[in-house]
Amino acid sequence: MNATAPTGKPEILVAPPQARIRSFCIIAHIDHGKSTLADRLMEHTGLLGERDKQAQYLDRMDLERERGITIKAQTVRMTYRAADGESYELNLIDTPGHVDFGYEVSRSLKACEGALLVVDAAQGVEAQTLANVYLALDADLEIIPVINKIDLPSADPDTVKEQIEEMVGLDATDAVEVSAKTGLGIGALLEAIVQRIPPPKGDREVPLRALVIDSWWDSYRGVISVIRVFQGRVRPDDRIQLLATAGRYEVQSVGVFAPEGTDLPELCAGEVGYLNASIKELADAKIGDTVALASDEGATPLPGFQEVQPMVFAGVFPTDNADYPALRDALAKLKVNDASFSYEPETSEALGFGYRLGFLGLLHMEIVQERLEREYDLDLITTAPSVKYQVGLKTGESIVVENPAKFPDLGDYEWIEEPVILARIQLPQEHLGAIIKLCEERRGIQRDLSYLTETRVQLSYELPLAEVVFGFYDALKSRSRGYASLDYEAAGHRRSDLVRLDLLVNGEVVDALSLITHRDTSFHRGRDLCVKMKELIPRQQFEVAVQAAIGTRVIARTTVKAVRKNVTAKCYGGDISRKRKLLEKQKRGKRRLKAIGNVEIPQAAFHAVLSLEGG
């Protein structure tokens, strides 16, 4: 039971007793050093040499490295010989860090018994961290406060400890002080992990139950899932079933990332590792699903599974219509890597053929768009995001509309229901007035207001999802100077007095610019949008009139004046190559403009509604 894998690679324990397993995640604000700390732990336990250390190993995708955020969880196994002379299996479970991926976070936390709360010694507790801290507390995790960057001259660990006690309500007396950059305090942190985080529980001699906490597509091996085994054990050649999808598979291999994939003879209750069972579709290995043995008829799933549903929808169109087949192929390929977005064909009068994509949230939308452009070299126009409305038509029929352009005309419907969410906002008391005002502006209904500490408040608001989609998070951060945190969950639908606001460019309705808005705020939105459009649409050879209309009634209008010349007469002594290259550059600058009739409209115009302040 206590053998080690017989390789020259880092020592990996096989099925150690649960008393010698610790599973934990790291909770940190974006630039407070989560990835650097993870690297340092791996180095200290011999997993990462100086040579093969690609800075911040855990953030594997380029996109993540560039944005400094973790999108897909990556989980590693370390072996740590503690001061007590015993070797411990440490599972570092990486979690996504954004509200769009809240469900994935909650599943990752299920795999942990503890969490490291990393706080920058100079900057203190940042609001965005708090939502995840509370999720971790809800999941009953043992939280170890870690004060990072204590090597900085501006470090003030005592104040930060006070902050942790006050804002988070945690005892910070035993907070571990480290510098992930220099490695200072890492040994003490590893000891704290072993001593303070409880070992997992779970009977190894009963039928298998394991939770899928992450899945992705590997082009060589098919779907790889990271699982946490709660009871029993799983080995290669086992016949298994996934309870939510009822799929049955044969296990090819199990193992851990250390940090490269290393196969093991088995994973036992209490352990975290990967499962490869030749699953062909990512959609068949859903996060939150339960793995059981195929022979275990009537097995009950672990609690908490949810089908992840797209919340936000947007049209995606190639700027050049000839790229439509390329977009179709790219979406099919991307879907193999990301099961959480949806797509179906859409036709727009203004933008031609494209797709309507569904996303978990706005960040997810940006990520998908960027991956399409970067990995598949496509030039795309995405429309402003929208949500899914239920509409009761006068004919008695009720329909679902997720595209403002397809929204029925004024007078053709009896009622509209829009999706609402229950938002939990935590904030320092001094910003309470500003944030309540924001929520009211966004048509929120207050459900609860409670004091967590003397100075810290939790607000609950029922808010239309559409209002949250349109820049709510940014407004929340700016009005609370970054100190309000937000997380939310779907809370059904509610009836609202909504209308479709159309934008007309030179007298033609541009369907891709239509949006749904509350009747009371439609006038302001229309006016603000026209003003914004005037800023965004570049001056062209002709005057461009921009109008906002509800039904046939024009409620606002602006004009983009014509620019009167585009000529440089110099001929550079016959240097035609240079002159031509300048023209080609001018033309390339227009690739991201979509010609609608004679008018060239930039991508930013389609997102103008997102930058409008409030309703």
Next chain:
Amino acid sequence: MGLYVHVPFCARACPYCDFDFEVGRDPPIDAFLRDLEAECVARALPERLAVDTVYVGGGTPSQLGPQGLRALLSSIDARFELRATVERTVELNPEHVDEALLEVLVEAGVDRVSLGVQSLRPSALVQLGRAHDPERARRALVAAVARGLRVSADLIVGHPGQRAAALRDDVRALLDTGVEHVSIYALTIEAGTPWESLVRRGRRRMPRADTQARRLLEAEALLCDAGLHHYEVASYARPGARARHNLGYWTGADYVGLGPSAASAIHHSDGAVERRTNLRGLSAWRARPGAAADRERLSPRAAAAEGLWLGLRALEGIELAAWLRRFPVVDEAWVRARTAQQVARGNLEWFEGERGVVLRVAPGRWLWHDEIGADLVS
């Protein structure tokens, strides 16, 4: 075959200029002539290569002084076959023009001069960093005309603060001197020029495109009323006075460019074009006189697309039949498809000329020539 020689010397830097030049009081003429010869050798140009047009530009060729220019022109005469030339032009700064200089030019067979007048208002000349005053410029033009030379003058329009009345006075004063050719440039501020950094420091304004458009149209009206013909985007000429060397750039003539940053082009019978640009900067060029900073070979089809744009610089337009003979790889249907969008926008138009169909820039739409060009070449 045209010959262009770039003389990269200036007494001072104009704040808007991004051409290749060196500032210095005494240009090293002997060394420069040796370097030109070294370039001819390094590029293996045939001895006595026959050329039809010669253009000595810069920089400031007249910065060489009468003796320097005499030496340059005679070394060109010795190296190339000039007996069949139809035009030999030298660019001059007004402050350098005197009888001695004009004498040298006429003796050397120069028949055309182009003067960088830019403006005839003292305040504008200060703003543009020019060394001459209006009176000096007028005297230079009159003297050159009197010496029997074909005279062209450059004017910069649309510099900040220039009003319609100032432009009108400039144009009238210019025409009074007897010039046969005028080039009109709207002031453009290129990245990296002193003007640009002055703007960033709040010391200068950028010219405004809308005002420039008005000034350009006013200049067009004034010059055309005076009997000059607007034959090329930036050029106006009395009958018979067109700049043949420059027209060659737009109509597919071959040319050899010598000196730093000079460009050369050879056109093949299938329409393909080969081009090269010399290294920029006197010292870089001098160190490797035969090296190219940039070379390109355009396929017949790419050259045809570019040929549309270049041909349309001539405002009389492209005679389709003759143009298609230069680009046998494309046909009328190709041209019509390529230009359809600009025709639909009203920027280009087809009409029936004496020698068949002609494609041209629609009246007034030459102000959009870059827009049209960008659409045609890419």
